[in-house]
Amino acid sequence: MKQISLKGRAYPSDLNHSGTVFGGWIMAKMDKAASIAVEDIVNSGAVTVSVSNLHFLKPIKNGDIVTIYTEIIAIGNSSIKINVSVMVRCKESHEEYEVTNAVFTFVTLDDAGKPINVRRVIREDISEDIKLLL
Ligand SMILES: CC(C)(COP(=O)(O)OP(=O)(O)OC[C@H]1O[C@@H](n2cnc3c(N)ncnc32)[C@H](O)[C@@H]1OP(=O)(O)O)[C@@H](O)C(=O)NCCC(=O)NCCS
Incomplete structure (x- = not known):
């Protein structure tokens, strides 16, 4: 599910x-x-291991209000992929248009800084769409 x-x-x-x-x-x-x-x-804890498909589609200007939407799209063993989409609100119409997007991959880490299986550290209050990725 996409969220701000x-x-x-x-x-x-x-x-x-x-x-x-x-x-x-x-x-x-x-x-x-x-x-x-x-x-x-x-x-x-979790760290960024990779950023792919980074696209700068339109410029962001001084004063623009920027909203960053994220959506978890895949969960591996210790990795989590997130779609990240940056939107700017048009000053006149107040409609949003996309300016940048990319796919980020994070790796969940144990206390020693080693990759740990996501299922061992998943929160209990996750939504149904995240459960489907497990
Ligand atoms: C993240 C890190 C701990 C992973 O260590 P590693 O020895 O490569 O671990 P693994 O080989 O077990 O890979 C862990 C997971 O990352 C994924 N991965 C590793 N390199 C990747 C890459 N370049 N792109 C996408 N996924 C990658 C692996 O596929 C694996 O996924 P899975 O567990 O879901 O199958 C290590 O690379 C690191 O510390 N990197 C620096 C992170 C950092 O400083 N980030 C910037 C600040 S947050």
């Missing part, structure tokens, strides 16, 4: 010399949003 994991606004300090937001700014926010989505379903 992070929301914020782009400020002048987030812009590059062309006047649009730095790719690295939005990638860091996407990573944080994905980590929140993972923390919503497990009780352990």
Whole structure:
């Protein structure tokens, strides 16, 4: 199930010399949003192991309100894949359009920092759509 994991606004300090937001700014926010989505379903620590299919579709401008949606799409042994989609709200129509998307993979870790099976650390209050991925 797609959910909002992070929301914020782009400020002048987030812009590059062309006047649009730095790719690295939005990638860091996407990573944080994905980590929140993972923390919503497990009780352990987890780290990013890979980012794939990263697409910058449209620029983000100064003052834009940015909403980051996440959706857990696959659960492996110790890995969790998350679709991350960044949307900007149009100032005039208030409709959202997609500006960036990517697939993040996280790995759940035990206290020693070693990969641990997701099923051993899954939270009890997960939704039905997450249970279907287990
Ligand atoms: C994440 C980490 C602990 C994995 O260690 P590892 O020895 O590669 O572990 P494994 O080979 O057992 O792989 C663990 C899982 O990650 C997956 N994986 C490893 N490398 C991957 C990659 N490049 N892309 C996608 N998945 C990957 C494996 O397929 C495996 O998934 P599964 O358990 O669901 O089958 C280690 O690579 C690491 O510490 N990386 C640095 C993480 C980091 O600092 N991130 C940035 C800050 S959060």
